């Protein structure tokens with residue numbers, strides 16, 4: 001059991017009672033946080049809530065540190081957008097998860113459509129990692145070094161990196177990352193690794209292989225873009241996290257959202273979603289080396305889901321109008337708070353009827 005979970009949050013932190021970030025820390029997690037992006041920060045009501053470090057003790061830039069933003073043309077780096085998010089974290093004393101260095105998606109065409117040899121693409125990849133990490137050196141608690149390297153069947157995903165460099169692109173990326181910012185924790189991050197299966201097994205193989213080669217890897221990021229009613233059980237999620245931590249790495253839920261496959265959701269579906277969120281939080285709390293959870297934005301107003309999965313949505317803890325869902329209250333409960341105290345302490349936030 002985590003040492004700090006022996007104490008009640010109500011006893012330790014009465015003034016912040018009911019706030020998710022504060023409650024998560026009182027339960028022994030390093031953080032609870034959310035993705036955010038610069039466009040959203042022009043919404044003053046949104047900005048006030050994401051800036052509340054008792055609610056969100058950590059933030060992740062949803063897009064601003066991706067390759068197409070940071071190195072849109074070869075050798076020409078732009079940190080303008082990412083710096084807005086890192087400055088927000090610093091101003092609000094929030095931890096920062098940095099996302100992401102090597103990914104098949106959101107690549108500029110000069111990378112994805114370039115003509116490369118193993119040597120030239122390796123040099124380009126290493127230079128990208130080095131320059132981006134050096135810029136943010138000392139600011140990133142975690143870096144998602146490689147994102148989504150596997151297919152669901154556990155084979156390597158075809159990407160410009162895999163087809164040009166082969167499996168070696170992953171250890172090469174982690175080595176470059178370790179050299180660029182030795183203090184940052186280095187993560188492999190993927191989806192559909194929330195329970196056992198071919199992709200989770202492949203990820204475990206990767207961790208073992210990196211460790212056997214003496215390559216630094218500190219954590220596995222379990223994205224957890226889940227579906228209401230189809231999320232793995234608490235036991236399945238816990239066993240899966242433990243399979244990773246048994247290999248000597250920490251784990252984190254890095255992009256949690258739980259979407260309804262059709263919207264608007266019924267009262268019953270919202271209750272199922274609340275139960276699903278509770279299971280994932282409970283799984284993290286059950287595993288000592290599960291360090292935290294990040295939701296992939298906190299309000300349906302800015303969720304990526306409806307754009308990528310048309311017809312689906314309402315995946316976040318807060319509704320579009322910033323009222324709280326049953327899932328929010330379920331999370332408060334799991335983290336040892338109480339709904340009535342949440343309402344009293346969170347007076348600037350409006351309650352949804354559920």
Ligand SMILES: O[C@@H]1[C@@H](O)[C@H](O[C@@H]2CO[C@@H](O[C@@H]3CO[C@@H](O[C@@H]4CO[C@@H](O)[C@H](O)[C@H]4O)[C@H](O)[C@H]3O)[C@H](O)[C@H]2O)OC[C@H]1O
Pocket residue numbers: 062063105147191192223225226227255304
């Ligand atoms: O503004 C948005 C960003 O928010 C967005 O961020 C990425 C979202 O998630 C990560 O990549 C996606 C993970 O989910 C995959 O689909 C899964 C397919 O299998 C299903 O079972 C599962 O439920 C789904 O989640 C997507 O294909 C991936 O793209 C990625 O790490 C984030 O950076 O990126 C696009 C921006 O426009």
